[in-house]
Amino acid sequence: MTEDQVGQILSVHLPGVDGLCAGCRWWWARLSPYPCYQAEWAARWHARSVTRRFLDGLL
DSSP states (O other): OOHHHHHHHHHHSOBOTTSBBHHHHHHHOOOOBSSOHHHHHHHHHHHHHHHHHHHHHHO
């Protein structure tokens, strides 16, 4: 995965007004509470890559 692909996932899987994931409803017609698995995964991936870049800069 690239940073752009993860950013696309995070930009689509947002909380709806009813507390459900708007991306899951739009892409798969699935009612899933926010944060859904895709949003959680993408947020973890993004956090790991930012931390890795930060730590690489310190060494």
